[in-house]
Each structure stands twice: as C-alpha cells, then as structure tokens.
Amino acid sequence: MSDPIRHECGIAVVRLKKPLAYYQDKYGTALYGLERLFGLMAKQRNRGQDGIGIGCCKLDMPPGAPYMFRVRSTKSAEAIGEVLADEMKEFGRIARRVNAERKERRDESGLEYTKFEDDPEAIKREFELAGEVNMGHLRYGTSGAFGKGSLHPYIRRSTWPTRSLMVMGNFNLTNSGELNKIMMKRGQHPVFDTDTQTVLEEIGFQLDEAHTDLYHTMRDSGVPLEDITRHISEQLDVAHIIRKSAELWDGGYTIAGTIGNGDFFIMRDPLGIRPCHMYEDDEVVAFASERVALMTVFEVDENDVQELAPGHVCVIKSSGAITTTAFAPQAEPLRPCSFERIYFSRSNDSVIYRQRKALGEQMVPQLIEAIGNDWEHTVTSFIPNTAETAYHGFLDGLRYRRRQEVKDAIVEMVHSGTFDENKLDDLVLRNWPRSEKIAHKDIKMRTFIAQESGRDQLVSSVYDITYGVVTPNDNLVVIDDSIVRGTTLKKSLLRILARTNPRRIIVCSTAPQIRYPDCYGIDMSELGKFIAFQAAIALLDEHGLRHVVKETYDACKAEVNKPKSEMRNAVKAIYAPFSDAQISAKVSQLVYPQHTAWQGDIHVIFQSIDGLHKALGPDYGDWYFSGDYPTPGGFYTVNRAFMNFFEGKGGRSYDTLL
Template identity: 40%
Template structure:
C-alpha cells in the first residue's frame, strides 16, 4: 500500500564436509552442494531484487590451477542467470562425454563453481548503483593462497570514512559508494598481517576479534579465504539476522531460518540462531567452532524483519505477524463504534495478509462474545431460525483492492503520470454498500504515504463507503535507518512531515531552526553522534495527533468522506515481537553512536533542501 521499502540483503554460506564422491553416492549427484545453494538463495529471493553473486573455493587444488571463482549478475532474474551460466558450463562439458558426470574428480577439475566452500549473496542496494560491480561477494586476490579473500554481507556501516582514514586510503568513486569496500580493506589488511605473523596458517579468529569492533553498523557477514577457511559473523547488537545448521555432510548459514529448514528439510530446533557478537568459523579440515569475537551488547534485532522483510513461512514470524494484526483490534473496534455489521475488512499488499488474519481473529473473538451475550439474554425466548441466524454471523471480509500488473508511467508530464499512478491498484466493485459500509484496510507499514494519497484512497472512494480506515501493523516510521534499510531521508517520512506541520499549525516552527543550529554546532565539535536532537520535534505531539495529521495529509481534496489512520503502538509491537526489540526507526533510540550522527545529518539535509542520504 505504502511505497515499497528497499531493505536487507540475503546471505547463503555452505561448507561441504565430505568428498564429492560421497554426495554422488548418497544423493546421486556431485552437484548436490550447488543445488542446495540455489535453493537456499531462491528461498531468500525476497531479500535481493538488485542482483546476486556467488563465490566458490576449491580445496586441495594442484599448484597453478585456479581455486577461487566468482560470478555476479544484476539482471532482473539474477539468481536464475547465475545458475543458468553454471548449468551451461556443465551441459557443454557433458554434451560429448555424458559419463563425466559420474567422475567427481574430473567434474571438480572442469566445473568452476564445484567447490567445497560456497558463498552466495542477494543484493538489495541501499547505496551504490544497481550494476554487477556492486554485487557481493567482493574479492581480494593474492599470489599467496592464504591471502585470498571473498566477503559478502547483509549490512550497512555508518563509519566507512573513518575506516578508510585508518588505513590511509583515499577512497575512489566506487569505494565511496560501497561500505563492503571499506570492510574488505580492513579485514584483508588484518588477514595479511596475521599471515605475516604466522605464515601459511593465519588465525582467522584473532583477525575477526581485531576487526569487528571497528565497524559501526548492523551486519551479518560471510567470508572464505583461499586456503579453505570459512566464517560468518554477526554484529554485537544482533541487528541483522543469522541462522545456521550443521550435520555430518554440511555446514550452512543464512539470513532466514525458514530458508535453511526448507532447503535441507530439517526441524525448527535443528536450525540455530548465531548469537550477537558470535562467529561461526569453519577450518580447512571441515571442523568448526562458534566463538564470541566481540562482546555482545544489548540485543536490538531489527523488528522490521518480523513485520515485513523476512518471509512469513517461518512459524515464529507467522505467529508474530498475526499478533501484530490482533493487537490493533481494540483500536479498530473503537474507531468503527463496534459496528461490525456495517464494516468490511481487507488488506494491501499481499505481505499484509498474515497481519490481516490476526486482525480478523480479534474481530471474530469480539463478535463471538456478543453472540454469547445475546443468546444468554434471550433466556428461552428463541427458535431455531433465530439461533441459526445469530450463530452464523461472521466478520465481513473481501478482496477489495487488487494490485494490477505493474503499469509503466511512460508519460513524463506530471498530470498524466499522476493519472497513471492512480490506476496501479484496482477495486472489486459491489463489495461495499454505498454510504453504509466502512472500509478497513491493513498494511505492513506506511512510510511516505504518496501511494495512499495518489492511488489507494481515491480508488477506495469510488466504492462510496461511509468511511475509510487505514491500519499499519508497524508503528509510525519517524527516523532514518542506517543498518540495512533504504530509509535515510527525513523528508520521505510522512510521520516526520506530519509532526512538522503540527509545529507550523501551532506557530512553533522556530523549533526546527533552533534544532538545525544545534546540529550544526555539534557537527563543528565532532559531536554529532552524542544525541538524537530530532526526537525533540515529536515531544510536543501525541501519537494520535500525528496519526490524525497523517490522515489529513493523505486525504485528497474534495474526497467527501472521512479517512482515519491507526498505527501499531510501540508497546504492542514489543509484545508481538519480544525477541526483536530494535525499534530506532520508530523511537529514535539508536543502538550505536553512528545512528545519532545519521539522524542529525539527515535533519540538516532536510533543512538545507539537500535530497541526499544521511550517511
């Protein structure tokens, strides 16, 4: 419903623990590992619409033969493009010699990506251009085997400039647009230092302990070295998600638990969470250890993972999203004056369906309570028809709004383009009784509100309802994110714009200029990271006042019917998602100092009319 948010990337790490002949014997193919990597990436395709990449390391390769390979793609169907390339190589190899598929040694020697260590990545770009060179994994090649490195991650860093300064590197145009470029330089430098200290066997655990405290951000990162060491590490607040599974055949890590469960057909309890500050390290011989590489801090796992980003096939996420919808029940009942008979419920987009089921449950529970009270009040004064009518009452639900095929706004003239935008969604006619029914629509989140104003509200109004009630299963998005979500400009948030409008309505606009000056003073003293000054903008308004102002702002002129907006409360969010309490985009309580610097810089950009990222 609201404009789509670009968000976290996806990681897929596989370490095969047996020989390729084992997989041929047990599973009928030497391609077992690559097949699993394909599934693991496809089951996380929601995390990467801008590109994908794969790196492979072959163990025990004869001197002079390549042992590290990489392929990347920024095509619309990037995962398919990568594996089609691999399939074509295999098909070409077997075209004239079909039997080679049953010779693991020959297959490994001829198929580039038939390696024991596999690192896959799905890119959802929050910075940089959408072309292949920005896709992970990144590589550092070296003539010494142990100094070869591939890295890929789901993260954002907010201190890349400081990292380059530490190394005495003046970043080029490409490096300035990629935080992985900064991370790669830091990790590789320490890897080389470790190799010089202990030739042929650098201690990767110590390397990680040295580098991870230098990173300010939220991150889950996977890496492989040329000598066959693999690792996955997670930030100390656990901002970005990471899960792993280990058995005799394989060690695997990924961004989503459900992806591992489906790919390897294992139970929920068999897939573990990599805890904040920990690293999964896989040695050359296939042994592994899980170690703390940086002291864990207060857990601030991203709540948006549960609300929207991760796929809802995870059973815990499914329950949490239902709870988010259920938690809105009381507010909705009050807003419709408990008139369920004349209210119809629906959702947009499809990702809001599970929250809708929770809301529907809440409404049905209230209706069941009313049924019981009415039946008990009858005493013996009822007949079969009257009782049947009462028992069969249901919440009215319908597929009111439908997202049509993606329409191209090929006309550049503003009025024509706005006309096209109005028709991105279509409606189901006849579902609403004009002037009688209230429409209740639930969404995952409301960020900018432009789609609501330009398309959704106008479209729903064609059904001539008595009232339109818009629900958000997420709280008001008030602050930028700098840990992996593409939300970095203050002016993009309708909640912020609503708070500003309230200040203007009250004649308190001077507060904005005062805070702007305070931000500039802090920046001059290199103290921009010490306090989130933007929080003061919201202190004079209640959440309800901001919600009402948002409703006013998204209601087109001359609509002729009331529109109300209801958001999830912070308290109910935490009740629904108790293990993912990262809420800085709602509260402004950033887990790292870099967050305060970003929000203050974003506010200065807004005041100065700069349409650029806050970091």
C-alpha cells in the first residue's frame, strides 16, 4: 500500500493454565508466559506503530498485595525487543536486591538461600509482569490522541478485585456518541476520549451491576462478609456481562479483558470483521490477531489454531474453567475485512498467501488488454514490497496465459501441417513476460508511519531503481496492493519509476477503487482524500453535472436524520453516472507526476469487485469499494463523511462525540 493509512491494531494473550513453578521446572523460567507474549507481539509488529502496551493479572494474590499491572511504551512495535530488554533490566535489579537481602540473612543465620531467579513465588510477588494472565497490544490509532495515555490496555481500578477491569482491543465502534448519551442518562459522566474508553466504562458499569447484585444477595442470605469476595468471584457470570454490554455496539471488534479476580474474556464482533485466533494445549490458552503468530511461537500446525467464532465470547474463569458462548446472533453472511487479506496481515499464512496470489492473477486479463498482448515490449515488477506476493500470483497468471497461447499455436501448426522448428523457437522465445526488480527499498524504514508533510521526500530517499533494464519502447507494469489517496503515487513513486524512461507506466492495483470510508478499524474516513472520489468529482465537473454534488449533500442530510436502520448510502449518486473505466482513466490523469522531464503515458488499472471475490471468497467485506455497509453505523459514517466534504470540514466522520 503506497498511501499512508492507519489500520487494525494487534492483540496477543497468553493465559497460563498452571502455576509459575511448573514453567520454572520445565522451561527454566517463571516468565514463560511473558516471553511467549512478547513473541506473539513481535510476530505481529506489522500491526502497530503508535506504541505497545502490556497488561498482567496475577491469580490468588493475598489481600493487600497488588494484582493488576500495566506497562505502556510509545516506542514503535519495531522496538518490542527494546521494551522486553527494559523489563528484564528491571527484573535484574529486583533479583540483585532480593539476592543481596537473602545473602545478608544467610550470613547472619548460616542457612543456604534460594536465588530469586529460581524462586517462582518470589518472582510473582516482586516482579510486576509475572502473572498467569498476560495481555499485549500493538496500537494503530484511528480515534483519540496518539500519546502514551491513549495506548491499550485501559484500566478501571477498584478496591474490589471483582470490580477492577483491564481492557484492550482491535476495534472501532461507529456509535460511541450514542453510547455516551446512554451513560449520561444513567447519571454517569463519561470521558469523551475514544471508543476504548466507552467500551471500558460500559463493561465496567455492567460489572458493577452484577457485583452489587451478588453482594446484596449473599449479604442478605447470611454469607459471612469475609467469604463474600470469594463467592462473588466464583459466581460472576462474565458472559452475561459481555452480552449486556454489547447489546447496542455497532462496529468491528475483537476485545479482550481481565477482571481483577483473574477472570478473562475475549470477544469478536458478530460479523467477524476483526480477526481473532486461538490456540490451546495443556499449558496455555493463547489468542492473537494473526494465526501464523500462534503457529510460530508455539511451534504448531495451522490445524491446531482455531478462529474464535463471530458473535462469541470465550471466558476463562480464575479457576481455569473455559467456556465459549454466543453473546449476540452470528450475522449471515459474515463480513470479514478484505483488507486483512489484501494488505494488513502477514502473508506467510497459507490461506492469505494463496488469496494474495489469486488477487494478482485476477489482474491478468485487464493488463493483456491494456498492452495489446505485447509482452516483448513489457517489463513487469511491483511496488511497494507488500505487493510482492500478489505479484507472484500475477506472474503465475501471465505464464499460464502465455503457455496456453503457445500450446494453441503449436496445435494449430500440427493440424495445418505447417510445423516449422524455426517458427517454434520464435514463438516460444519472443513475446514472453519479462520480470524485473525495478524498485529497491534500500533503507529499512516503515514509510507509511511518517507524517504526511515530509513523507514524499522520505519515499524518494527510501526507494531506488534498477537502471538499464527498461527501454524507451517498453511498457513498465507495476503491481500495487491498493491505491487510496494517490498522493504518494503521484508525488513520489511514479516520479521514481519515470526515471527508467519507459514508453508507458501501467499501475495495477490488486484492490478495487476505494470509493467510500471505513469505520470498522481502518483510518479511511475523509472522502475528499480518496483519489477515486476526486476523479468522480472531476468527471462531474467535466460533464456539467456539478448539481449532483449539491443534490447528494441534501440527500445525505436527509439520511443522517433518519433512524439508522432506515439509512441508505446516498453517496453512490456521485459515482453513478460513470463506468469503472471512466473513473480509472481520470485517476490516471490525476496521478500523473508533475515537474518531470518524462513524457510517457500513465495507465492505472483497478481490480474489479467481482475479481476481489473470486480471489478471496464471496463473503469478504467490500463496503469501502461497493458502499454496501454491513451495519447501520456504516451508512451514517458515509453520509456524514460526504457532508463534511461538502462543508469543508476535515477529520473523521465516526460518531464518536455527542
């Protein structure tokens, strides 16, 4: 993805099934859970560049001893190893202090002592991140601030463990403002910060209600006061709390949390928009946003890792009992985020790898038409590096098509009696797809996390080209995984590629035209920044249809005042007068690089929505391409986004404020 967008966060959870002493004896460390947690986070570091957070909850701590801890860092996920090193330095400082104290007592008493590093009970007591429930979060912010205070997990503390709560997630709620209003009607005073705060407070409210009901019931029935806490912990129905909390939520989410008594939960939205994978054995239960992270860290096969079913919550009680139940009806059909497959998730998952290759293969017919089947004068490549897997699928499709052409020609020569070995050599060796490595990323830098103001120069510095493989008579074809705003394509990448001096540059996006905002996790909500939208507006002007813009604005205003269940996407009217090919042609004009001596042509080709579903499957979400949103909040967002564009307002169109 050449454009700088923020997207889904990453989660990691390791819940130990056995006491820390077990892992000390078997693996030589009581920090087995923490080490595996960092492993899962490192394998998902592609999912968060704003910062990372770690949460820990300790089971069966005595009264007066702390049991819930959190560490957050604004270091990027690329620096996970540094964060772990910092924590291990703290562990070392504690070890030196405790060992010195024990040595002093030994010198006085003459008795031997156990080193802190070999004492699981002391480690759990003294080191904050030594516990049975380990939670990790990698953040890409889509709402709220981007400082340390906005990093997950969020904590809500109480003197009652069964009312203390720690929450993290990969999610966006479209109706946080509505939920805040409900809290205010209860008499609460919510903080209008992020939807994470909204989730924390709603679950916390339902937790308080359940706790209070249990407390009064037990107290009134004569349960001794000193036993009430234990009984509440045993009887707390976490699944019911989640069911009540999520009744009005609209959005895509995977949310994990732990209650202070050690009860843990993780839930996934009914549409399956956000991913969640689970691994369990005799020693741990672990969760992650990406399947391959669990496979690699725990050295297991893909069949050993399961998906958490959409609309379900998995609860692990402090006792270790595990249940998975529905908290909402599972939607039909499901709508998992297609961008997980196109770009966000790592491609070493076997399913995602095949899907990305299929996305590239689907581009072949359009490209053959664009170049007139002239492979003798065409060089193919890819940019950026995330498009490489799709590029291999693209090449597979080209080779298959070319082999079929050669086969058909040979069969025709045989049947017609005109077989000629010289013609055969010419047929096979000429007009064959040429694959070259054109763009090189010679600085290890994640350019999409840079501030947009200085990003163009940064990209120009990061990428370099291979000289001498493209001639002025060649088409240069590059595969890109998606094109959102087109800014980087125009100001940086195409300028770089133009230095190869081809006759024409053809950019093939394996994602369809991004026409509409997302509100379920991806930071794509400002319509005016989408290159496809800019193309449609330009075409309306050229065709004397500017009145459609005002009519659409009026229609959007009418839509947002309807009940959400009755809303429709009024913004479709902007694209309705034009074909996909017309939009693509205008995009090609809009991204043409300025201030360059190159005089060649630019042709941008987009994946079709039909091709997307042939590659991924029919149920994958396509609302950013089609405008067909799976929840009412999506229709509110798209209409509100167009109103913001028309009124000249920037910022996100999510319903996060009153």
